[in-house]
Amino acid sequence: MTIADETIDYIGILAKLELSDEEKEQAKKDMSTMLEYVSKLNELDTEGVDPMSHTFDVHNVFREDIVTNGDDRANMILNAPESKDGCYKVPKTFG
Amino acid sequence: MSKVYETVIGLEVHVELATKTKIFCGCSTEFGGAPNTHTCPVCTGMPGSLPVLNKGVVEKAIAVGLATNCTITQNCKFDRKNYFYPDNPQNYQISQLYYPICRNGKVEIEVNGQKKEIGIHEIHMEEDAGKLVHDACDGASLVDYNRSGVPLIEIVSEPDMRSAEEVIAYLDKLRLIIQYLGASDCKLNEGSMRADVNLSVCEVGAKEFGTRTEMKNLNSFKAIARAIENERERQIALIEDGKEVVQETRRWDDTKGYSYAMRSKEDAQDYRYFPDPDLVSIQISDAWIEEIRGKQPELRAEKQARYKEEYDIPEYDIDILTSSKKMADLFEETIALGAAPKKVSNWLMVETMRLLKEHEMEADELAFSATNLAKLIQLVESKAINGTVAKEVFEKVFAEDIDPEKYVEEHGLKTVNDEGALRKVVEEVIAANPQSVADYRNGKEKAIGFLVGQTMKAMKGKADPGSVNQMLKELL
Ligand SMILES: [Zn+2]
Numbered sequence: 001m002t003i004a005d006e007t008i009d010y011i012g013i014l015a016k017l018e019l020s021d022e023e024k025e026q027a028k029k030d031m032s033t034m035l036e037y038v039s040k041l042n043e044l045d046t047e048g049v050d051p052m053s054h055t056f057d058v059h060n061v062f063r064e065d066i067v068t069n070g071d072d073r074a075n076m077i078l079n080a081p082e083s084k085d086g087c088y089k090v091p092k093t094f095g
Numbered sequence: 096m097s098k099v100y101e102t103v104i105g106l107e108v109h110v111e112l113a114t115k116t117k118i119f120c121g122c123s124t125e126f127g128g129a130p131n132t133h134t135c136p137v138c139t140g141m142p143g144s145l146p147v148l149n150k151g152v153v154e155k156a157i158a159v160g161l162a163t164n165c166t167i168t169q170n171c172k173f174d175r176k177n178y179f180y181p182d183n184p185q186n187y188q189i190s191q192l193y194y195p196i197c198r199n200g201k202v203e204i205e206v207n208g209q210k211k212e213i214g215i216h217e218i219h220m221e222e223d224a225g226k227l228v229h230d231a232c233d234g235a236s237l238v239d240y241n242r243s244g245v246p247l248i249e250i251v252s253e254p255d256m257r258s259a260e261e262v263i264a265y266l267d268k269l270r271l272i273i274q275y276l277g278a279s280d281c282k283l284n285e286g287s288m289r290a291d292v293n294l295s296v297c298e299v300g301a302k303e304f305g306t307r308t309e310m311k312n313l314n315s316f317k318a319i320a321r322a323i324e325n326e327r328e329r330q331i332a333l334i335e336d337g338k339e340v341v342q343e344t345r346r347w348d349d350t351k352g353y354s355y356a357m358r359s360k361e362d363a364q365d366y367r368y369f370p371d372p373d374l375v376s377i378q379i380s381d382a383w384i385e386e387i388r389g390k391q392p393e394l395r396a397e398k399q400a401r402y403k404e405e406y407d408i409p410e411y412d413i414d415i416l417t418s419s420k421k422m423a424d425l426f427e428e429t430i431a432l433g434a435a436p437k438k439v440s441n442w443l444m445v446e447t448m449r450l451l452k453e454h455e456m457e458a459d460e461l462a463f464s465a466t467n468l469a470k471l472i473q474l475v476e477s478k479a480i481n482g483t484v485a486k487e488v489f490e491k492v493f494a495e496d497i498d499p500e501k502y503v504e505e506h507g508l509k510t511v512n513d514e515g516a517l518r519k520v521v522e523e524v525i526a527a528n529p530q531s532v533a534d535y536r537n538g539k540e541k542a543i544g545f546l547v548g549q550t551m552k553a554m555k556g557k558a559d560p561g562s563v564n565q566m567l568k569e570l571l
Contacts, residue, residue, distance in 0.1 A: 014365060016179055053172055053370030059378045065114050065151030068121030071132040076139060084230065086130040087237035090181040093227060 001035050003028045098335075100296045102327045103304050104262055105254035108269060109247050110279045111223065111287040112155045117244035118222050119146030119189065124246075126285075130239035138222075138244035140184030145373055148173075152246040153196070153377060155278040156220050157387050159248060160197030162272045162394065163215050169379045171196045173220070173371045178364070181238050182224040190249075192368045195219035196377075202272070204264040213265050214253030223247050254293065254304065259320040266290060266316070274420040274459075275394050282459060283315055292323060295340070296330045305330065306340040310347050310354060318349040325353060398423060406436040412444050419458035422447075428465030434472040442468060446486060450493045463496040471499040481559050484508045510559050514566075517550075517558060521566045524549045535571055543567055 008028055012019050019027060073086055082089040117124055120137035136144035160167055171194040175187040200215035225243040227236050250269060256262050270281040270288060281288040295307035310326055313319045325347075330340050345354040393401070395417050402413045417423050422443060429439045451458060471492060475485045480503055488508065491497045503509055511517060524546055525532055534542035543564065550563045 014177075014367070054372060054375050056375070059376045061147060061375050062150035062153070063116075063121065063147045065116050065149050066121065067116050067123045069123070069133075069135045071128075072135065073129075073131045076131060076134050076136075079139065079141060082235075084235070084237055086132075087228065087239055088131070088181075089230075089235050089237055091236065092229065092234050093181050093236045 001032045001039070003031050003035075099299045100327075100331050100334075101299045101301075102257055102323070103254050103295050103297065103307070104256040104258075104323065105293040105307075106250075106252045106256070106262065106265065107291040107293065107309075108250040108252075108266065109289040109291075110159075110250065110269075110273055110281060112152055112246040112248060113277065113279050114149055114151045114155065114246055116149055116151075118149050118152050118220070118246035119244055122244065128241055130237075131241060133241045134243070138184075139240050140186070146189065146371075148374060148377070149246065152220055153379075154387055155246075155276075156196045156218060156248050157379065157384060158276050158391065159250075159273055159278050160200065160218055161384070161388055162276055162391065163197070163200040163202050163218070163250070163269075165197035165200030165215060165218060167379055167384055168194050168196055168198060169381075169384075170194065170376055171379070172376050173374045174368045175371050176366045176368055178366060180224070181236060182227050182243070184225065184240060184243060188222060188224065189371055189374070190221035190368075191219035193370070196379075202265065202268050204261060204268050206258070206260045206264050211255075211261065213255045213261075213268075216251045216253050218248050218250045221247050221249060254295075254307075259323040262290075262292065262319060262323060263316050266319070271395050271418075271420070275392060275398075277392065280459065283313075286314075289313075290319060292319065292326070294323060294326050294330070296327055296334070305334070306342050308340065308342065309344045311344060311357065312346050312348075314349070318347060321349065321352065322347040322354065329354075406430075406440070408437060408440050412440050415444060415448070416440060419461075421461050422458045425461060425463075425465055425468070429468045429472070432465055432469035434469045435476075438472050438476070439468070442472065442489065446489050447493065450490065463492050467492045467496055467499055474499055474503060478512070478559055479503065479509055481510050481556070483556055484510070508557060511554060511557050512559075512562075517554070517562065517566055518570075520553045520558075521550055521563065521570055524553060525567075525570060532571065543571075 005024070008019070008024050008031075011027075011031075012024075077083045077086065077088070080088040111124075114124060116122060117133075117138055120135050122133045122135050122138055125133065137146055157167055171191065173189050174192045176190045176192070177187045179186055195217040197218035198216070200218070201212050202215065203210055203212055205211075223242050223245040225238050225240040227238055230237050252265065256265060266283075266288075273279050273281050273288075279287055283289070290313055292310040292313065293307050294310065295305040297303065297305040308326065308330070310322050313322055326345070333340050341356075344357045346357045347354045398417050399413050402408060402416065403410065408416075415422070416426050426436075426439055426443060430436050447461070450456075451461075471485060471489060474480045474488075475482065480488065484503070488497075488499050488502055491502060492499055528546060528549060531542045531545050535546070546567050547560060547563050550567070551558055551560060554563075
């Protein structure tokens with residue numbers, strides 16, 4: 001299965017990755033292998049089988065609307081690469 | 096001859112649901128907490144964390160769907176909408192694309208006496224994003240995830256509206272339905288209700304709609320009306336110039352009164368939706384739907400009919416009293432405390448409406464208690480204070496929710512019911528105004544008004560005008 005150059009470029013844009021030419025070639029090979037592996041599924045006859053979105057036959061897993069979490073900011077903010085004034089600090093972003 | 100254009104408008108309305116916790120975690124949804132104090136690994140998108148759906152969100156979404164005549168999707172699911180933005184910590188938003196919880200609804204609106212149905216294409220559940228604050232001093236952005244994961248429903252209308260008036264009537268209708276259900280407070284200015292306007296223009300009678308744009312950042316009914324007018328003119332100007340309308344998202348700047356494109360065409364949105372594998376499907380049984388239908392509170396139309404029957408007040412007054420859930424609640428609570436419905440209605444219709452207008456406030460922002468309004472009405476009924484004093488005291492109730500009994504006591508505003516004291520003042524007024532006295536005796540009935548006024552002034556307003564009038568007539 002061959003992957004077109006435009007496809008790799010487009011996926012690069014969506015994933016916000018800047019790929020070098022060598023990386024693009026490598027990505028094409030990797031993706032091609034993955035797609036071939038998954039394409040095995042296309043050989044199956046799925047006539048009359050309902051699409052499923054989950055591997056387990058469970059539904060209606062709910063929580064009641066009750067507050068269970070308190071203020072854990074001191075711990076949570078440790079996950080931030082940088083922080084300031086109790087906020088996660090990120091490169092300047094415009095909406 | 097210039098061409099005649101028609102404006103075609105559809106709305107995407109986001110409403111923040113009034114649940115206590117977020118949609119997928121047990122963090123509080125309370126407004127105004129210090130940044131990131133209502134967060135956990137789930138709502139900050141930490142790897143390995145798993146979402147668990149809040150049952151209250153599903154119930155509120157179903158309630159809104161039923162009240163807007165939708166069909167409930169009895170087997171519904173969540174999907175991931177993929178995009179990168181710092182306010183979206185998972186790099187995807189959990190939303191519903193393939194099986195939204197409600198479909199094919201409609202509401203009826205009325206504009207200038209004309210009734211019209213607006214179709215609702217679908218209502219889906221999703222999570223809100225965090226908030227970005229730009230830090231001017233070191234060129235960075237700061238993120239607060241307190242709003243991240245707050246439950247939203249998005250109500251997508253059919254392109255059935257043709258004017259700003261219809262759009263506002265539709266939004267008002269949705270707001271009232273959702274407020275009465277208790278599903279959200281629907282405040283446009285605070286962002287708990289947000290509307291995006293999809294608008295296109297075409298020549299009247301054209302077979303196809305024109306290219307539409309989507310307008311964001313509309314924070315008031317006034318902004319919506321202005322943005323619609325502006326966008327209509329902009330699109331017509333493009334068409335008249337032989338140019339094309341570009342399908343794009345635009346952002347409205349209400350202070351400057353114009354909109355600008357938010358994203359360029361090249362930056363096409365490709366959200367790559369797929370079913371969220373961390374969440375199982377939701378099966379909504381007939382019994383569950385009926386249970387929610389059974390719990391539906393009294394909606395506006397039912398309330399209006401009941402007021403008419405129970406309280407015998409004019410239809411116009413009923414319309415205003417029920418035009419906000421807050422006002423209707425105040426009305427009913429004050430009556431429950433023993434005040435006469437007509438008196439309560441009168442205070443709300445006249446003084447409350449006057450002060451709302453004066454302070455440029457919405458009825459939803461009313462902050463005084465039924466208890467204090469009931470006390471004030473009681474003070475007037477028992478003639479402890481007169482009408483003029485009552486209005487002054489009410490301004491204090493309106494602004495600060497003061498206790499009128501205490502206030503009247505502390506400021507010595509009680510009407511003087513001491514007949515001896517009143518008689519003395521009336522006698523002085525008669526002696527000091529011989530001309531008016533003569534006029535009155537010569538048949539000029541109106542002259543007594545002046546004498547009442549003089550007496551009230553001498554009593555510093557603390558007399559009952561009825562008693563003064565009676566006393567004057569007696570002594571003359
Ligand atoms: Zn959380």
